[in-house]
Amino acid sequence: MKHVQKRGQTWRYRRKVPEQLREILGKGELVAPLGGNEQEAIKRYGRVHGAAEKTLADAKVRLAEMLGQIPQRIVTPLDRFAKTRDAVKALGFDPEADGSEAEWFKRSAVAERLVAGRATDPKTGYPVDMAPEETALISALHSGLGRAPLPTLEDAKRLYLEDRARRSNSSELSRKKDQQRADRVVGHVVAALQRNPVLTELRRADARAVHAHMLRVINSPSTVERYLNDTRAIINHALKEMDLGHIANPFMGLEIASANEAETAKDRRRSFSSTELAAIRARIDALSRAPDLKHLWRILEGTGCRLAEVTGARTVDLVVEGELPHIAVEWHEGRRIKTHSSRRKVPLVGEALEAAKAALEAAGQGALLFHRYGGDHGATSASAALMKHVRAIVDDPKAVVHSLRHNMKDRLRVAGVPKATQDMILGHASGGVGEDYGSDEARLRVATAAMKAAASLEKPLKRMT
Incomplete structure (x- = not known):
């Protein structure tokens, strides 16, 4: 474990702050207690290390903003309204108040001072060469702010990303990936409609136009389905949080039309045959340079877990002794969980248990079970490494690492579970x-x-296949 110190009987996390970030954070190092013994330190390390990573990542973002390295933000009507409201407040007025006649005179006097000395249009008498934000402020001082503009899809995207990052306490890299995906999704909507749409003005015809555009430029129904799901999530979140629940989301229930629209999840993936499994396992054993890939494959094969559930596992998530050995699939700072039902304890039996013991021994005092594959891109890297071996044996595109979950489903069904x-x-x-x-x-x-019942039928099932 990096950045860990032991002083007497106390373990602590101590990490130097990079020099360029010290002024922003106001400190030269990050220090946090980990406990009074090694086991407590191991258990607490992940959370403390994750908090330190987030602190440094946020400081890097603030530094980039100071240096002007952040891409220019798209300005929406709601942005301009909020900026004008803040400017009115900075001048000492309540932006929400209707105002008495006396206050109106005060606000008008301030507005007059702001335009004093400016060149005016001889026909209208209004100042010329004023920035839009200045014009909006003068108008707000004279006539009030008025009602806030309705939110656009861009506003909805920002709120969605802000709330998602706050809930998940994710790393900088994970937040960046969320941002890129949301930008990509909203970009397709804007390209299809040729505008940043106001949420309340979206219609079913717009949703269908976006669907058609995505199918035309992406040419992958499954990717289009994911992007439309993201679009629904962004809009639904905004409708709830911006008190627009009376508005229907036109993307709900939109069917994904495609040449293979009858294809189900079962059709897109298939189980491995026993011959294929044996060949892939033998190839990984013989050709993989490090044993962790061998352990990873056997745990996946013997548990039916999703790849990210195993690559993101911590050493404290495994129990390999006692009556009920298992791997606990839990949310933690370095790995999100797909759904609530994904949080569970998966039994370790047979070869999966032996592989888990070997992986634990190889991890040593590390916090992660597979340190090579435990980061933000860990599951992607592990998938690429395993798929090289899979494709050397099976060229069917429906046979992938995820197929091991289908194999586990088959075994459980045959066992009568x-x-x-x-x-x-x-x-x-x-x-x-x-x-x-x-x-x-x-x-x-x-x-x-x-x-155990499924494992006992494994050999007869192999003979059947």
């Missing part, structure tokens, strides 16, 4: 209210029994 238990193991929402009831231990015992 109830669907609710399958969903519990794979992190799928079953839709039942009762899925949140009961203890973690009880659920883990049921899941462990199911996994």
